[in-house]
Amino acid sequence: EDQVTQSPEALRLQEGESSSLNCSYTVSGLRGLFWYRQDPGKGPEFLFTLYSAGEEKEKERLKATLTKKESFLHITAPKPEDSATYLCAVQDSGGYQKVTFGTGTKLQVIP
Amino acid sequence: EPEVTQTPSHQVTQMGQEVILRCVPISNHLYFYWYRQILGQKVEFLVSFYNNEISEKSEIFDDQFSVERPDGSNFTLKIRSTKLEDSAMYFCASSEQGGETQYFGPGTRLLVL
Numbered sequence: 589e590d591q592v593t594q595s596p597e598a599l600r601l602q603e604g605e606s607s608s609l610n611c612s613y614t615v616s617g618l619r620g621l622f623w624y625r626q627d628p629g630k631g632p633e634f635l636f637t638l639y640s641a642g643e644e645k646e647k648e649r650l651k652a653t654l655t656k657k658e659s660f661l662h663i664t665a666p667k668p669e670d671s672a673t674y675l676c677a678v679q680d681s682g683g684y685q686k687v688t689f690g691t692g693t694k695l696q697v698i699p
Numbered sequence: 700e701p702e703v704t705q706t707p708s709h710q711v712t713q714m715g716q717e718v719i720l721r722c723v724p725i726s727n728h729l730y731f732y733w734y735r736q737i738l739g740q741k742v743e744f745l746v747s748f749y750n751n752e753i754s755e756k757s758e759i760f761d762d763q764f765s766v767e768r769p770d771g772s773n774f775t776l777k778i779r780s781t782k783l784e785d786s787a788m789y790f791c792a793s794s795e796q797g798g799e800t801q802y803f804g805p806g807t808r809l810l811v812l
Contacts (some may be wrong), residue, residue: 619798631703631790631803632742675742685730685755685797686744 590615592690594676600696601666609661609693611676619681621659623652626673626692635661635674666697701725703804705791711810712781720776720807722791731774732792732801733766735759742790748774749797781811 591614601607613621620639624632636645638654645652649670651662661674673692679685704723712718724731733745747755748766765777774793778785788808792801 620800622800624803629788629806629808631805634800634802637800677742679798681798685732685747685749685794686757687801688744689742691741 590678590680590688592676592678592688594674594690594693596693597691598694598696600698601663603667603697603699604665606662606664606666608663609674609676609695611659611661611690612657613659613676613678615678615680615688617681619679621654622677622679622687623650623659623661624675624677626675628673632675663695666695668697668699671695671697701727703791703793703802705789705804705807707807708805709808709810711812714783714811715780718778718781718809720778720789720791720809722774722776722804723772724774724791724793725802726772728793728795728802730754730794730797730801731766731768732794733776734790734792734803735787736790736806737787745776747797754797778809781809783811785809786811 593612595610623635626632636652641656649664653660673694675692677687677689706721731748736742746760763779767775788806790806791804794801
């Protein structure tokens with residue numbers, strides 16, 4: 589069964605203080621790993637899709653990386669508007685469509 | 700930018716009543732999904748739908764649940780006889796193909812009393 593574990597559960601940063609969020613995953617074969625941002629009471633907002641180890645994607649202050657066992661979401665010089673819960677999810681390559689989510693990392697950026 | 704829309708945003712119902720949650724997926728997408736998120740918990744897969752039939756479902760998606768694409772734009776989730784534990788946010792998602800990125804709607808908050 590696919591599993592996704594995210595750490596830390598919560599992270600508090602000062603504005604401008606860079607950090608990384610971790611996502612460890614277990615799948616029989618990886619079709620894709622996804623990062624989403626979720627604001628309170630809202631739906632997951634797509635950030636990145638990574639398909640193979642070594643792949644990296646960037647968007648503004650965010651950079652996602654992937655290895656065979658984990659993914660990192662690096663946040664450089666965060667701003668208060670980056671405060672949200674960041675969700676990691678995986679899709680198995682076994683012909684299935686479902687995406688398995690982790691519990692998320694709740695990020696708070698203090699001005 | 701195309702987006703998934705859902706109605707209603709909030710739904711309050713009595714236990715045992717039927718509810719229908721509605722979604723309009725992104726227009727050129729072929730795969731549609733429903734997920735739920737109980738307050739404080741992770742997002743959980745319910746069902747995927749392709750070519751007018753269910754392609755995959757989870758253990759949560761029992762006989763009380765059904766999905767339908769009644770016309771060319773809407774995708775619905777019906778819960779026949781709601782239970783207290785059905786209270787959750789329900790998210791619709793869609794993707795161009797089965798293995799591609801899923802885009803989520805804003806959700807319907809369902810409260811069963």
